[in-house]
Amino acid sequence: MINRREFINRASAASAVALINPFTTFAKPMETTTAAGFELILLGTNWGFNGTTAQFCERIKADGYDGAEIWYPADAKGQQEVQEAFAKNGLRFGILIGSGDTNPKTNLDQFARMLESAIKAKPLYINCHSGKDYFSFADNKFFMELTAQLSKSSGIPVYHETHRGKSLYSAPITKGFIDSLPDLRLTLDISHWCNVHESMLDDQKETIALALSRTDHIHARIGHPEGPQVNDPRAPEWKFAVDAHFAWWDKVVEQKKKEGKRMTILTEFGPPDYMPTMAYTRQPLADQWQINKYMMETLRKRYA
Numbered sequence: 001m002i003n004r005r006e007f008i009n010r011a012s013a014a015s016a017v018a019l020i021n022p023f024t025t026f027a028k029p030m031e032t033t034t035a036a037g038f039e040l041i042l043l044g045t046n047w048g049f050n051g052t053t054a055q056f057c058e059r060i061k062a063d064g065y066d067g068a069e070i071w072y073p074a075d076a077k078g079q080q081e082v083q084e085a086f087a088k089n090g091l092r093f094g095i096l097i098g099s100g101d102t103n104p105k106t107n108l109d110q111f112a113r114m115l116e117s118a119i120k121a122k123p124l125y126i127n128c129h130s131g132k133d134y135f136s137f138a139d140n141k142f143f144m145e146l147t148a149q150l151s152k153s154s155g156i157p158v159y160h161e162t163h164r165g166k167s168l169y170s171a172p173i174t175k176g177f178i179d180s181l182p183d184l185r186l187t188l189d190i191s192h193w194c195n196v197h198e199s200m201l202d203d204q205k206e207t208i209a210l211a212l213s214r215t216d217h218i219h220a221r222i223g224h225p226e227g228p229q230v231n232d233p234r235a236p237e238w239k240f241a242v243d244a245h246f247a248w249w250d251k252v253v254e255q256k257k258k259e260g261k262r263m264t265i266l267t268e269f270g271p272p273d274y275m276p277t278m279a280y281t282r283q284p285l286a287d288q289w290q291i292n293k294y295m296m297e298t299l300r301k302r303y304a
Contacts, residue, residue, distance in 0.1 A: 132167070
């Protein structure tokens with residue numbers, strides 16, 4: 001039986017552990033060689049932001065972001081608002097595109113129109129939610145061949161995201177595309193794969209290394225075996241997941257630093273229901289905006 005003094009000592013020790021932030025070890029510069037030409041661009045998301053484009057740009061500028069990744073509006077008025085708001089605040093932007101039709105041919109036609117519109121906006125890059133997980137390998141491959149052609153002719157980088165429900169929904173499926181498409185470049189959102197494979201991917205190290213070698217853009221969200229987003233990555237119980245994600249990101253950034261290339265990273269913790277909530281009230285368990293800002297500040301300290 002535990003006596004009162006032992007109980008108090010154990011409770012105090014547990015409280016001290018609970019105050020340990022798993023980000024502490026990452027809020028310091030990564031030690032690696034940095035070649036001339038390396039550029040780190042940290043982007044915010046308007047996912048879950050309740051306000052105008054102008055208000056969003058003012059806020060991310062004040063918080064220290066370099067720009068944002070956005071869904072580009074389809075209408076001319078919306079496109080003008082985006083261009084003016086970002087230019088006014090000296091911000092840069094990447095564009096996210098995707099299409100939803102269940103027919104592969106129709107979906108590809110939708111995708112092609114969005115891609116051409118995005119190219120005209122001259123963004124930093126275009127990130128693609130391409131295809132569907134239930135399309136055939138051949139059908140999904142058409143999306144990647146199209147983007148390779150238009151990226152080459154326009155000079156704008158085009159990446160395909162490792163995202164649930166899309167063509168690159170799993171690690172082994174992505175390996176097949178990498179092996180057959182030498183020009184395929186990735187947006188790494190590896191939190192999705194943690195969820196899809198219900199693991200921290202320790203049993204797929206060779207495939208993960210291959211994916212990291214093709215990555216040019218990162219979505220910095222912390223996932224875990226049972227979901228694509230932890231409730232608050234600053235909580236000590238998620239240290240294992242934070243450590244794993246930084247280990248992956250470090251390898252990508254280290255290579256970009258050695259090569260003197262640009263590295264774009266989006267902080268992409270989402271709102272409810274991506275953000276876990278309380279039952280009945282649907283109140284979020286943490287502050288989405290503050291988590292993303294904390295992520296951005298930590299990433300800048302480590303990689304800039």
